[in-house]
Amino acid sequence: MTDYTVKTVARLSGVSVRTLHHYDEIGLLKPTRMGANGYRYYGREALLRLQQVLFHRELGMPLAAIAALLDDPGFDRVSALRSHRERLRQQVARGRQLIETIDVTLAALEGATKMDETKMYLGFEPETQARHEAWLTERYGGGMDDRVAQSKAGLAAMGASAAQDLVAQGEALEAAFAQALQAGAPADSAATQALARRWCDWIAAAWNRAPDRAAFEGLSRLYEDHPEFRARYEARCAGLTEYLGVALRAFAERELS
Amino acid sequence: MTDYTVKTVARLSGVSVRTLHHYDEIGLLKPTRMGANGYRYYGREALLRLQQVLFHRELGMPLAAIAALLDDPGFDRVSALRSHRERLRQQVARGRQLIETIDVTLAALEGATKMDETKMYLGFEPETQARHEAWLTERYGGGMDDRVAQSKAGLAAMGASAAQDLVAQGEALEAAFAQALQAGAPADSAATQALARRWCDWIAAAWNRAPDRAAFEGLSRLYEDHPEFRARYEARCAGLTEYLGVALRAFAERELS
């Protein structure tokens, strides 16, 4: 009379019958008794335990941890909850960052529907292109021209949507760097260096060729020295230009030697 | 010469060799060519595609969706990203709520380390118990006494840590109701009614017996009428007592008839 079949327990608790079978299998929730017909019958104390299970599961705790929690009376529930809370916090922080990245990406994709802007940003509009090349040659005495030419050819062959993605990735990386700067992460911190690696990969994708150390360092100087890049980065976040330069060169020294 | 083996690509991109095998298996990233020896060789365009894959993967997109995205040139990247963003937003909101629940739970668990308070809260300290019983009898003319007695026996048999969890769940539910009230959710909204169901389950766990409609409605009146409960709920959030009462009775009418 105080015994419920799987279907009833499922309806009462909102979980599926299969889930109850599963919990039985792994020993998380055994039925109070098994009928002679092989049926599972759950009593009140089983429902109580299921309550506890669902409560902790809702907190995102793995089932094995819940079993340990409920079976070991001396288990330290407080510290378990605390470490679990920390995991959740990181997950939420990461989720927020992903949302921000998506927002930037969306803005870039939508904004770049006029492909002009894309070209202008990457410096492939003929006029901008010519200006950059002249400036590069004057400043660094040639040698980067072929890379820019490669980049041009690569992007031209890439098609519009891939190029837009590339732009979006660049925007996302800039946003990530700005966030790192505002969070006070040192330019040589692990997180920022990971971003530098992604920047390097991004350049490789744009150039259709991985940069060597000299090229990557030259690029970092270019960002700092060229007024159009400076304006771009400073508009996003004050001090971002130098931060980016330092971070990229630190990466170049450590990883591209 | 522009062809990289798995290990090299793995090092360049930061993914594992196994992951590259997997991406090949599911057709997400095929090598540019296969050697006569069965080796995978990746060219520049493969690296570029891998860049795109990793970018979208980092946004939490499932691999199948990434494949669709990259293979269908007419794919609507913007709306895909937007719906993905929405999923992330819900996930973050849920994560935040879970953290809050854990905080409340932790507060309750730590506060309840002195078991006195637990007993007092649930009304099982002898003195409080006696007062409640007297009050109940006077007000509702007996009939709930046996339930309180059951509850007492049930909790006594339950052990301290399970009882503390029960207290914590109650606290979490109260907090959730307070949040619903502050968010402006009507007492008969789906979200609030879901909370009411959980409250009902919680009562069932505490009583060691599911309440019928009369008992649950009586309980809701008890919360509104009894000064100790009123004080408790109003301290948490002004108006919570009535809100709770209305919500619980709406649930009782719909689900416990």
Next chain:
DNA sequence: ATGGGCCCTCACGAAGGGTGAGGGTCAAGC
């Protein structure tokens, strides 16, 4: 030719179940 480092193809495993297939059981109505 013989190490040592790559590379390959299976194939099992995990978390939390979903989704059948194939077959037994229970309760109500006729």
Next chain:
DNA sequence: GCTTGACCCTCACCCTTCGTGAGGGCCCAT
């Protein structure tokens, strides 16, 4: 007493994204 439909059971494979071997071939340098 029989049928019907709603339940119940036990396999047992499927999902996702790879990690982690096992067992065996390939390449390059000494």
